[in-house]
Amino acid sequence: xxxxxxxxxxxxxxxxxxxxxxxxxxxxxxxxxxxxxxxxxxxxxxxxxxxxxxxxxxxxxxxxxxxxxxxxxxxxxxxxxxxxxxxxxxxxxxxxxxxxxxxxxxxxxxxxxxxxxxxxxxxxxxxxxxxxxxxxxxxxxxxxxxxxxxxxxxxxxxxxxxxxxxxxxxxxxxxxxxxxxxxxxxxxxxxxxxxxxxxxxxxxxxxxxxxxxxxxxxxxxxxxxxxxxxxxxxxxxxxxxxxxxxxxxxxxxxxxxxxxxxxxxxxxxxxxxxxxxxxxxxxxxxxxxxxxxxxxxxxxxxxxxxxxxxxxxxxxxxxxxxxxxxxxxxxxxxxxxxxxxxxxxxxxxxxxxxxxxxxxxxxxxxxxxxxxxxxxxxxxxxxxxxxxxxxxxxxxxxxxxxxxxxxxxxxxxxxxxxxxxxxxxxxxxxxxxxxxxxxxxxxxxxxxxxxxxxxxxxxxxxxxxxxxxxxxxxxxxxxxxxxxxxxxxxxxxxxxxxxxxxxxxxxxxxxxxxxxxxxxxxxxxxxxxxxxxxxxxxxxxxxxxxxxxxxxxxxxxxxxxxxxxxxxxxxxxxxxxxxxxxxxxxxxxxxxxx
Numbered sequence: 271x272x273x274x275x276x277x278x279x280x281x282x283x284x285x286x287x288x289x290x291x292x293x294x295x296x297x298x299x300x301x302x303x304x305x306x307x308x309x310x311x312x313x314x315x316x317x318x319x320x321x322x323x324x325x326x327x328x329x330x331x332x333x334x335x336x337x338x339x340x341x342x343x344x345x346x347x348x349x350x351x352x353x354x355x356x357x358x359x360x361x362x363x364x365x366x367x368x369x370x371x372x373x374x375x376x377x378x379x380x381x382x383x384x385x386x387x388x389x390x391x392x393x394x395x396x397x398x399x400x401x402x403x404x405x406x407x408x409x410x411x412x413x414x415x416x417x418x419x420x421x422x423x424x425x426x427x428x429x430x431x432x433x434x435x436x437x438x439x440x441x442x443x444x445x446x447x448x449x450x451x452x453x454x455x456x457x458x459x460x461x462x463x464x465x466x467x468x469x470x471x472x473x474x475x476x477x478x479x480x481x482x483x484x485x486x487x488x489x490x491x492x493x494x495x496x497x498x499x500x501x502x503x504x505x506x507x508x509x510x511x512x513x514x515x516x517x518x519x520x521x522x523x524x525x526x527x528x529x530x531x532x533x534x535x536x537x538x539x540x541x542x543x544x545x546x547x548x549x550x551x552x553x554x555x556x557x558x559x560x561x562x563x564x565x566x567x568x569x570x571x572x573x574x575x576x577x578x579x580x581x582x583x584x585x586x587x588x589x590x591x592x593x594x595x596x597x598x599x600x601x602x603x604x605x606x607x608x609x610x611x612x613x614x615x616x617x618x619x620x621x622x623x624x625x626x627x628x629x630x631x632x633x634x635x636x637x638x639x640x641x642x643x644x645x646x647x648x649x650x651x652x653x654x655x656x657x658x659x660x661x662x663x664x665x666x667x668x669x670x671x672x673x674x675x676x677x678x679x680x681x682x683x684x685x686x687x688x689x690x691x692x693x694x695x696x697x698x699x700x701x702x703x704x705x706x707x708x709x710x711x712x713x714x715x716x717x718x719x720x721x722x723x724x725x726x727x728x729x730x731x732x733x734x735x736x737x738x739x740x741x742x743x744x745x746x747x748x749x750x751x752x753x754x755x756x757x758x759x760x761x762x763x764x765x766x767x768x769x770x771x772x773x774x775x776x777x778x779x780x781x782x783x784x785x786x787x788x789x790x791x792x793x794x795x796x797x798x799x800x801x802x803x804x805x806x807x808x809x810x811x812x813x814x815x816x817x818x819x820x821x822x823x824x825x826x827x828x829x830x831x832x833x834x835x836x837x838x839x840x841x842x843x844x845x846x847x848x849x850x851x852x853x854x855x856x857x858x859x860x861x862x863x864x
Contacts, residue, residue, distance in 0.1 A: 415430075
């Protein structure tokens with residue numbers, strides 16, 4: 271519909287233009303010479319072509335030719351030319367009309383293109399203005415960055431809200447000032463601002479960091495990016511600067527640097543080296559202290575695993591490799607002691623510790639750790655071990671000699687008893703001999719034990735009761751022994767009193783509990799209680815103690831020894847049965863095993 275209406279308008283324009291020209295020509299025919307009937311129609315052709323296009327111009331040309339032929343060329347009012355001259359004139363008119371249409375169409379097209387170009391230019395200009403406005407609003411709205419422009423001399427030409435917030439200067443205070451006013455006095459004296467502009471010109475973009483001064487005089491650490499601005503011919507028009515306040519980052523970096531420095535000094539003081547192994551690239555990085563540990567000059571380590579392995583003692587290379595593999599594949603941690611060769615061929619001990627770091631997929635990425643020199647500790651440990659061995663030999667010799675001396679005394683008492691005919695005196699000597707044996711047995715057990723500080727109380731009591739039973743020369747069917755023990759490790763200060771108590775109570779039971787060949791049983795029990803307490807029970811099913819006997823204040827030596835030794839053990843003793851047998855219960859504390 272639009273296309274049809276447009277065509278109708280164009281051709282209507284041609285008809286109208288020719289009709290107007292015809293009417294004017296008819297009215298002015300008396301004034302216009304008859305030899306030039308085409309002049310007004312040329313105007314109609316131009317108007318039709320200009321407003322209706324080439325087709326309207328051609329239509330106007332055809333209509334004008336017909337009108338001229340019919341109304342103005344003789345014979346008038348005849349539609350077709352009657353002579354060749356009229357035909358030529360009409361042909362020339364049509365050609366001229368066509369030329370005019372072509373020329374006007376070209377001019378019109380040029381006009382339209384010019385208008386379109388002008389419209390496009392205006393549109394681009396509007397878009398550019400909008401873009402510039404958006405950029406201006408964006409820059410002015412940024413508050414975390416100071417963004418401003420400088421002219422070629424470093425004079426501030428623009429100022430955003432971020433610059434005002436960071437520096438404290440408002441736009442009217444900053445614009446027109448040289449940008450060096452934000453630098454410290456020392457930087458200004460040394461010409462730093464001018465040097466930075468020259469470097470920016472040489473590099474076209476320069477990133478620097480340094481102290482800047484706010485309006486209130488306080489300072490902040492700034493990260494500044496300066497970019498050179500040039501026109502199309504390459505001439506420098508100015509600079510743009512983007513400044514960011516990174517004071518907190520700088521403080522953090524300074525704190526980290528100080529921490530690293532303290533760590534370095536601590537590692538150097540503790541003779542430790544740091545290493546980092548990239549498990550993807552197999553690059554091994556050592557600190558300078560690590561290189562010193564391996565007797566390498568700083569910076570001379572080649573950075574390969576093989577180079578590190580070559581410095582390790584051949585006997586330790588396999589164990590180190592296995593420990594590293596185990597850490598990477600399973601445990602995530604590396605701990606190993608190994609030997610290395612020094613530059614002079616000496617051997618030193620190192621202790622290595624490391625941790626494996628993995629990515630999100632669980633793949634080992636790197637291992638980082640430390641090595642420290644433990645040669646002195648190893649030497650000290652060897653010296654301590656040698657001293658302990660020497661002490662062990664000495665203690666064994668002491669226990670052996672004490673045991674031998676006690677056995678000599680026991681043998682002398684035994685020998686002396688062969689010359690004694692008095693039964694009471696003989697019993698006294700025999701009791702002394704048993705007491706000496708109980709003490710000698712402790713030293714014998716310590717001499718044969720791997721632990722020279724403690725003995726197994728169970729083993730000691732069993733050996734002691736066996737010796738007492740053998741020394742009593744009783745019929746095995748008359749009196750029997752029942753010993754119940756469990757492993758309890760005690761020191762010599764506890765073992766000897768405990769053994770003497772068992773010796774005295776057992777000897778009394780053998781001597782008095784079963785008169786006239788009476789049969790019975792002696793029970794010896796020693797077991798652990800809670801809180802490092804031990805219970806010792808010595809009992810029998812003999813005739814029991816006399817009811818009137820005060821066993822705590824008796825004049826007999828045996829029970830006096832028992833009470834005294836119980837006090838020495840800081841324990842307690844109770845008599846739980848007096849008739850149809852006796853039972854003494856001793857409870858004492860021991861030191862826990864370490």
